[in-house]
Amino acid sequence: MDSTLLQQTPLQPDPGIGSGSGSERTPWGLKVFGVLLMIGGVLLIPQAVGVVVAMVELFAGGAYGDDSVLTVILSLVLAAAVCFAIVAGVVLGVRLVRGRRRRARLIAESMAIALALAFASDLMLYGVNEGLWLLGAAALILVAAHVAVDPSLSDERELQRRLRLMETRDELEEGILGLDKSGAGFIELDFFNLFWIFVIASVAGVVIESIYHVLVVDFGHYEDRAGLLWGPFSPIYGFGALLMTLALNRFHNAPVPVVFLVSALIGGAFEYFVSWFMEYAFGAVAWDYTGTFLNINGRTNFMFMCMWGALGVVWVKLALPALLHTVNLIPWRWRYSITAVCAALMILNGVMTLVALDCWYSRLAGAAPDNALEQFCAEHFDNQWMEHRFESMSIDPGAAHRSS
Template sequence: MQKEFVSEITLEIAEDKPDARMPLIMKVIGALLILGGALAVLAMAAVIVGSGMGMRQGLFADDSVLSFILYWVLVIALGYAAAASVVLGVRLVRGNRRRARLLAESVAIALVVAFGSDFMLEGISASVWPLALTAIILIVAHVVVDPALSDERRLQRQLRMMETRDEAEEGTLGLDKSGQGFIELDFFNIFWIFVVASVIGVVIESVYHVLVVDFGHYEDRAGLLFGPFSPIYGCGAVLMTLALNRFHKAPVWTVFCVSAVIGGAFEYFTSCFMEYCFGAVAWDYTGTFLNINGRTNFMFMCMWGALGVMWIRWALPALLYVINLIPWQWRYSVTAVCAVLMVADCCMTLVALDCWYSRLSGLSPDNALEWFCAEHFDNTWMENRFESMSIVPDTARR
């Protein structure tokens, strides 16, 4: 009780009270966010005006409806990120951390949306790097600003370690203390859910292919360059957890329906993203019962529903037990190192896929990164690694 009281008091001070001792680095970051956000607002205004003139002149007549929608999603997401960055920068310069974390997270979400839209329209282009730089600035700001004072950070770290030790001894580590959900939706739990589900997904896909699709023939079902990871299953498990965490005591049919809708929508979006970015087709359900553009169908939505029930009722408690086997003294350092490696793996996978697409489109490498991929991840290597995937450049929307 005493630890909880101290923790609440320090968090209240850290989040609600403007602080004159804001570190200089945060003021510098705030100034950079103001400058960059203001320039981006002007740039977005110019883009909107130019696009409006282009539409009146029929410049978008040959573009697909989806490309048109993606373009405006990009504009809106960047516009919000720019405006919110200015607000966040002003708060940091003034030493006000109130709701700074929430604001930074909303900007990060907008940047993810903008990155996805830009990637589907242009692939890895010059516009991606400013987004990446802004994301790095936001991560630095997020880490330092909550809370910013070194004494508060040290106290919070000590309290967290004490609470972690006590919960590990009591067997309640990772559970939602409020009782509203099953687990705490913190970075540690979410990250390891993604990793473990990604591995389990590869095992399920491989066994299903060997026993059902092509009996006796093994096919590599990994979705990243390195390691036995299928990020589709990892992201699906995270979405299921976020959506069903408060439904862990709900009736089975409720969990089934929610899981089916979320899984089908996620499968559809992933298929669109892969095709529009790289012309890649990893599955096609055309001709099956109640399929939606061949990207998902009734049978697989039912499978997602069944997986959701199994996940929230059986797999998630077992998974929580497994990830809590990581010694509590090491959990934060081990997770940080593994998270960096996973992010690097995901980024390199996107780069390698983009270079693979460019080579199949007849384009020669024109920078050091593309030459590196051409030498180490050539077409043969990519075909062997992503055996279930085929790339048809003509179907991309770039």
């Protein structure tokens, strides 16, 4: 590297979203981020009002079914999450516009968690509805704006402009690109790494499940194990890998038995939650372990928790380094453009999958399509198409527990 160039263009440390006293000049990108967050908070106000009205009607009615306690809990979670997201979004937006960046990253991450909880609760209670689109729009604003001004991405773009990728190329040659430079964890938990972890794990999950089904469950018979409308993706494995990475990133050097145990518990809990979520929201059953050894309500069991544990060990000890090497093969000048396009396509895939599942549920419940989107799904993703695509899944509207 040319030391003269480095001396002529010294790099000043960027305090980033999560640090700084607020006295530094705030980049325009962060101010735009703040404005978008305030807009997202405003977008959620109708959702908050709708949640409050629905809760008032729920309590005023006084007649609850067998799942009244869970319905009330989900309603409270939805109301609390939406209100928190509104307040957090406005507070964070105002702070960024005013140049006060201290603890901004913590507030943004808390808001993201609140939006995820609100989205899941709303979907389970009411299916796909207008309020869900508002939550999704707010989440997209948060993700898009956060990615656009992420400190690590801004630093990398600045390096590319000022030093022509010299330091980045050094990191690539040294094999440390994407690693956690602080040493606290194994990899940098930025959007770029986490997105490709999700994608690769989703594809690997389909491959693993397909091979397992062909060789063990029903020898010689192939069954489509994909979980999205398009492509060989199983999101349960993608999200499972994200959970494993987030939970074990700081423990990548821990003994294998510790990694196995933590992975088994996280994987089992996640599998249980997904099974419960799908049944509550759509009356869908994709697996049932009833009657197997140490099963928990048929949603997970001892054997599959052990499999999650083994996958966690392989993931942390072997797969993550290989994955990091693989994603770093993406040409540096294109990596964020490619990631942005792929992320947009994956979000579209996920949204359309939820919509298609909801329309499938409605048709099985006897409801005729009453809008253009439902008509589109009826024409392109009819019951036969959905049964063929999601071969391992069955939907029984009578088993769902929606409030409407």
